Amino acid sequence: MLMPYFAACKSGTYVENMANTKTTLNIEKEGEKLTFHSEPDCTAPFVEFDCVFTPGAKGPGFHVHPKQTETFYVVSGKMIGRIKGQKDKVLGPGETFVVPPGVIHNFSNGSKDQPLETRITLEPALHFQWFMIEAAKVAIHEKSSRNDISLLPEMAYIMWQCRDEQRIGGMPVFVENMLIGTLAFIARITGKAKKIAPKIP
Numbered sequence: 001m002l003m004p005y006f007a008a009c010k011s012g013t014y015v016e017n018m019a020n021t022k023t024t025l026n027i028e029k030e031g032e033k034l035t036f037h038s039e040p041d042c043t044a045p046f047v048e049f050d051c052v053f054t055p056g057a058k059g060p061g062f063h064v065h066p067k068q069t070e071t072f073y074v075v076s077g078k079m080i081g082r083i084k085g086q087k088d089k090v091l092g093p094g095e096t097f098v099v100p101p102g103v104i105h106n107f108s109n110g111s112k113d114q115p116l117e118t119r120i121t122l123e124p125a126l127h128f129q130w131f132m133i134e135a136a137k138v139a140i141h142e143k144s145s146r147n148d149i150s151l152l153p154e155m156a157y158i159m160w161q162c163r164d165e166q167r168i169g170g171m172p173v174f175v176e177n178m179l180i181g182t183l184a185f186i187a188r189i190t191g192k193a194k195k196i197a198p199k200i201p
Contacts, residue, residue, distance in 0.1 A: 022035065025136040025140065027139055027146070029144060030146065030147075033051070035050040035051075036132075040127075041200075042201075044124065045124050046121050046124060047122050049132075050075075050117065050119055052118075053077075053115060053116040055112050055114055057109045058108050058109075059106055059108035059109070061106060062168070062169030064103065065102075065122065065166065066164065067124075068101055068128065070098070071097070073095075073118060073120075073121075074096070074116070074118055076116070077110075078090060078091070078114070079109065079110055082105055082107065083104070084103075084169060084170065127161070128162075128166075130199055134158050134196050135155060138158075153187035153190065153193075154192050156180045156186075157183070157184040157193045159180050159184075160183075160184035163176075
């Protein structure tokens with residue numbers, strides 16, 4: 001067996017080092033690189049990972065973690081942290097941005113010239129690491145972005161597995177459940193869900 005396992009394509013790379021449980025996902029079409037330093041453990045008190053955005057990277061859309069506190073620590077560069085309904089916060093190296101459970105938020109690189117490096121912690125861990133790794137792997141394998149319309153069924157299937165932990169910011173729950181549930185069903189009947197690793201119990 002190859003160690004580390006390596007997969008690559010024009011849109012990014014996925015490297016899993018089985019010797020030290022380090023997982024790196026480089027989603028080039030989004031300008032985002034994620035590095036987890038431990039194996040997924042949904043029972044852990046927290047999960048921590050490094051996130052690097054290329055200059056000008058927009059980051060994720062508004063979203064919410066109903067059961068987790070998310071803390072951003074800026075290692076280098078300039079980060080813009082957003083909480084819906086509040087003024088944007090601009091943070092530099094050594095500063096932190098804390099988002100309590102249930103708060104709609106997002107973040108991005110505040111510089112068009114310099115990369116942004118952050119260390120992000122979610123407490124408790126739950127299934128966040130599985131969620132992020134599987135979504136990134138699909139985008140990398142398909143040489144695309146997680147926001148690509150053609151990947152909606154796969155992304156919805158992953159979201160549906162974690163619907164009590166990850167939510168779209170600002171969308172009514174019943175609407176999201178109907179939309180994501182339908183797309184997840186399409187992923188199952190078309191076989192697209194088979195490319196996604198089973199959720200860790």
